[in-house]
Amino acid sequence: MSKNRFIPFSRPWIDETEIAAVSEVLASQWISTGAKVREFERAFAEYIGVKHAIAVSSCTAALHLSLVATGIGSGDEVITTPYTFTATAEAIRYVGARPVFVDIDERTLNMDIANIEAAITPRTKAILPVHIAGLPCDMTALQALCRKHNLALIDDAAHAIPAAYNGRYIGSLGDVSAFSFYANKNLTTAEGGMITTNSDALAAPLRTMRLHGIDRDAWARQSRRSIWRYDITTEGYKYNMTDIQAAMGLCQLMKLNKQHERRRHFTQIYQTELAKFAEIRLPFFPANPREHAWHLYIIQLLSHDRDAFIDAMRAADIECSVHYIPLHLFRFYQEQYGYREGDFPRAEAAFERVVSLPLHPGLTEADVRAVIAAICKFLGG
Ligand SMILES: Cc1ncc(COP(=O)(O)O)c(C=O)c1O
Known part of the structure; x- marks a missing residue:
């Protein structure tokens, strides 16, 4: 166990x-x-x-x-x-x-x-x-x-x-x-x-x-x-x-404002603690005039294999996800509209790098720190 x-x-x-x-x-x-x-x-x-x-x-x-x-x-x-x-x-x-x-x-x-x-x-x-x-x-x-x-x-x-x-x-x-x-x-x-x-x-x-x-x-x-x-x-x-x-x-x-405060708080911890890793691109953190809803916290791995990262996190009992597989890479969109791999290179490049870290109001600060510790371990930091 x-x-x-x-x-x-x-x-x-x-x-x-x-x-x-x-x-x-x-x-x-x-x-x-x-x-x-x-x-x-x-x-x-x-x-x-x-x-x-x-x-x-x-x-x-x-x-x-x-x-x-x-x-x-x-x-x-x-x-x-x-x-x-x-x-x-x-x-x-x-x-x-x-x-x-x-x-x-x-x-x-x-x-x-x-x-x-x-x-x-x-x-x-x-x-x-x-x-x-x-x-x-x-x-x-x-x-x-x-x-x-x-x-x-x-x-x-x-x-x-x-x-x-x-x-x-x-x-x-x-x-x-x-x-x-x-x-x-x-x-x-x-x-x-x-x-x-x-x-x-x-x-x-x-x-x-x-x-x-x-x-x-x-x-x-x-x-x-x-x-x-x-x-x-x-x-x-x-x-x-x-x-x-x-x-x-x-x-x-x-409860919307309260859950948003919690999301924002956890996001700020991620943002502060992960800033030291040159191999991670942090999510764009907007200043005025934009206020982020922080539905997802998506990092981009610039020099590590994304799938290996997700597997390592899973081994540490941390669930991550990927948002998104660009639509033009799916068979249906290719057959229906003639889209091909290579059509939207920036969406494709981002897809290869992205990982959505746990983010929801039911997390605790200890959970967020456990995620950060697992990331440190994976990156050897
Ligand atoms: C960007 C985006 N648009 C639309 C939807 C569809 O939402 P629903 O499941 O409420 O139809 C989703 C669902 O996850 C979504 O992420």
Whole structure:
């Protein structure tokens, strides 16, 4: 038996508060979309500082609906990063559009904005940046590019809560933003997502489309008792969130700043203690105007084998991960869109070097120091 405490890469931060809130919803017998979802949407919109928040079943659903609502469809092109989870590009494919990848900035791991203009064609309809690991993209530059070329700005904010740019939270700066509440995210509802927008014109169809295009959901119908009749006013999807998820989300929202403080504290220890290793590139640590959400802490190994590093950490009971295998290296993206190895050399180079170290609010300072000690041992420091 191992004498080390196993240090997981990620864990949700759940306590009695969520358990009680979920139990209360179960006891109420109203378990699908209802009053809790509405309450969660209002609280989330207020937190982000945005007019509308629309709760959905996942970030993938949020991205899909955002693309539909902004009128993107078959034959259109959407510029995004290959350095992301497949959901980002998968949603572009849902609407029949083509994901056009541009290479990344190796320091930030975000899409390199300098590469975007060359990728714009008459078919381009939107830019879909991802705030990788929680580091906000340069939203001022992206907004200017979108204005100049009349493109929608839809940001994948799956990692970016609470991340801020120029004093405003991510989620309030694009035309539409998509958040993930998947189990490993900074705010989790097990599965779930949220769309945020300041646009009334986009919010209305988004609300309707997330539940079959029905003009009034079951909660609204039952609240008015006798009104059972409804109309289908637009195309629809089965993307609604349940009250069980929303009850959990409300608790997680209350803890969001606290969990962020813990993530930031652990990040600062990593950053200070690992700075002595010339063979490690530390994550880009932004100063104003960017506030990092620290969803992931991604280091780059400049002169050691990444896989050997992960194996050595695993032998020390420390779980690490890799974010991301660039999408253009997957068979599906190669067969579907003709992408090839070599197309995005900076994304490929980063992929060979990256390791995501354990980072979550349930860690202790001793855990973080154990990770650092294991890294020291591996690097012979
Ligand atoms: C960058 C990014 N976008 C989108 C998603 C999809 O989120 P969900 O699982 O909520 O659909 C993820 C999930 O991990 C992600 O990391």
